[in-house]
Amino acid sequence: VVDFLKEPEKFRKIGAKIPKGVLLLGQPGTGKTLLAKAVAGEAKVPFFSMSGSEFVEMFVGVGASRVRDLFNKARKNAPCIVFIDEIDAVGRKRGTGQGGGNDEREQTLNQLLVEMDGFGTDETIRPGRFDRQVVVDMPDIKGREEILKVHAKGKKFAPDVDFKIIAKKTAGMAGADLANILNEGAILAARAGRTEITMADLEEASEKVQMGPEKKSKVVPEDEKKMVAYHEVGHGIVGYIIGGGDRVHKITMIPRGQAGGYTLSLPEEEKSFHSKKYMLDRIARYFGGRAAEEIIFGKENITDGA
Numbered sequence: 036v037v038d039f040l041k042e043p044e045k046f047r048k049i050g051a052k053i054p055k056g057v058l059l060l061g062q063p064g065t066g067k068t069l070l071a072k073a074v075a076g077e078a079k080v081p082f083f084s085m086s087g088s089e090f091v092e093m094f095v096g097v098g099a100s101r102v103r104d105l106f107n108k109a110r111k112n113a114p115c116i117v118f119i120d121e122i123d124a125v126g127r128k129r130g131t132g133q134g135g136g137n138d139e140r141e142q143t144l145n146q147l148l149v150e151m152d153g154f155g156t157d158e159t160i161r162p163g164r165f166d167r168q169v170v171v172d173m174p175d176i177k178g179r180e181e182i183l184k185v186h187a188k189g190k191k192f193a194p195d196v197d198f199k200i201i202a203k204k205t206a207g208m209a210g211a212d213l214a215n216i217l218n219e220g221a222i223l224a225a226r227a228g229r230t231e232i233t234m235a236d237l238e239e240a241s242e243k244v245q246m247g248p249e250k251k252s253k254v255v256p257e258d259e260k261k262m263v264a265y266h267e268v269g270h271g272i273v274g275y276i277i278g279g280g281d282r283v284h285k286i287t288m289i290p291r292g293q294a295g296g297y298t299l300s301l302p303e304e305e306k307s308f309h310s311k312k313y314m315l316d317r318i319a320r321y322f323g324g325r326a327a328e329e330i331i332f333g334k335e336n337i338t339d340g341a
Contacts, residue, residue, distance in 0.1 A: 036054075036057060036074050036078070036116075037074055037077045037078045039053045039054065040078035040080050040114050040116075041078055041079075043114070054166030054167050055166055056166055056167070057166065057167040057168075057169060058122075058167065058168050058169070059071070059169050059171050060168060060169070060170050060171065061170060061171030061172060062173065062209060063209070063211070064209030064210060064211030064212060065171045065172065065173060065174075065209045065210060066171060066209075066210045066211075067120075067171050068084070068118065068120060069210075070171060071084075071116060071118040072084075072118075074116065075115070075116040075118075078114075078116075080114050080115045080116060081109075081112045081115040081116070082115065082116050082118065083105060083108060083109050083112075083115060083116065083117045083118065084118045084119075084120065085101070085105055085118075085119055085120070086119070086120040086121050087119055087120060087121040087122045087123065088121055089101070098142065098146070099142045099145070099146035102146040102147050102150055103146060103150070105117060106150040119147075173207060173208070173209055174208075174209070174210065175305055176202050176203060176206070176302075176304070176305040177202075179201075179202040179205055179208065179213060180198050180199055180201075180202040182210045182213045182214075183198045183201060183202060183213055183216075183217065184198060186213060186214045186217045186218075187217060190217065190221055190232060191230060191231045191232065192231060192232050192233075193231040193232065193233040193234065195233060195234040196232065196233065196234050196237060197234060200234075200238075200284075200301070201216065201237050201238075201241055203301040203302060204238075204241050204242075204245075204284070204299070204301060205241055205245075206302070206305060208245075212244060215244055216237065216240045216241050216244050217232075217237070217240070219240035219243060219244060220232045220236040220237040220239075220240040221236075223236045223239055223240060224236045238285075242291060242299075243291075246291045246292040246294060246297070247291055247292030247293070248291065248292075249289050249290070249291050250289070250290040250291065251289065253290050255290065255295075259295070260288060262328065262332065262338060262340075263288045263295045263296040263340075264288050264296070265327045265328060265331045265332075266295075266296070266324040266325075266327055266328055266338075266340065266341065267286050267287070267288055267296045267297065267298050267324065268286060268327060269323040269324045269325070269326055269327025269328070270286070270298035270320055270321070270323040270324045270327075271283050271286045271298050271323070272323060272327075273319055273320050273322070273323030273326070274298065274300055274320045274323065277316045277319060277320065279312075279313065279316050281300040281301065281302050281303070281317075281320075282300060282301055282303065283298060283299075283300050284299045284300060284301045285298070285299040286298045286299075295340060298320075298324075300320070324340075324341055325337060325341035328341050
């Protein structure tokens with residue numbers, strides 16, 4: 036896209052048509068808006084942004100006029116990028132408006148299709164109608180480490196901080212979640228009166244964001260504490276003996292969120308595919324807690340926590 040904006044002639048000369056629309060697909064927080072802004076910045080062109088939900092008002096026709104205004108501004112500043120966030124707020128099938136087709140979302144969508152020249156009159160805004168689709172996926176382990184480093188700028192860290200470990204612990208997290216972890220870590224350090232963010236702060240922050248805060252004040256009966264301790268160690272022992280791709284990183288019996296305690300295993304590397312053996316090993320780890328309860332307290336006393 037940067038190339039299209041900087042050197043359109045290069046493509047026109049060979050007879051290539053420059054894409055009109057790029058649809059970014061991805062879950063919230065993966066950085067779709069940031070990516071669009073970065074492209075505009077790289078290409079040194081103006082960036083016009085509006086959210087799909089801003090078009091949709093109570094008063095019919097307001098959305099359509101906003102679309103017109105947005106594209107008029109864009110034409111005056113061409114080449115530029117028009118970024119419409121949350122397009123699914125207006126993107127639905129045309130011709131389904133109630134009350135004689137005078138529905139606000141439909142009018143807004145109609146106007147959007149007219150402005151984005153090249154749409155048929157009875158088409159929908161959907162992936163197939165854009166020239167390009169770009170999936171902005173959740174970052175992998177390397178990506179998470181790099182994102183943490185970006186959000187670490189301007190913060191002071193203790194020498195023991197290892198972003199690799201935090202990246203391992205945060206599988207499935209989006210960039211926004213990772214930024215939240217570093218901010219939470221900074222808050223914890225400041226509360227404790229430290230001038231640097233320690234690894235313990237980041238460990239605590241990542242678990243707080245993923246599972247909820249520690250329930251240190253919760254009064255847990257002694258027999259329950261004992262049961263949780265054996266249950267979690269059961270997971271840990273099985274995990275340690277099995278070994279394999281995931282290593283036991285932490286075992287705790289401090290309640291957090293809905294968990295009475297937990298055993299945290301971290302993958303050595305993140306894989307796209309898992310073998311049957313790996314899945315069976317994971318199931319064995321999960322059953323480790325139940326097996327420990329049965330061995331220590333007897334079959335009759337296995338809890339619903341198992």
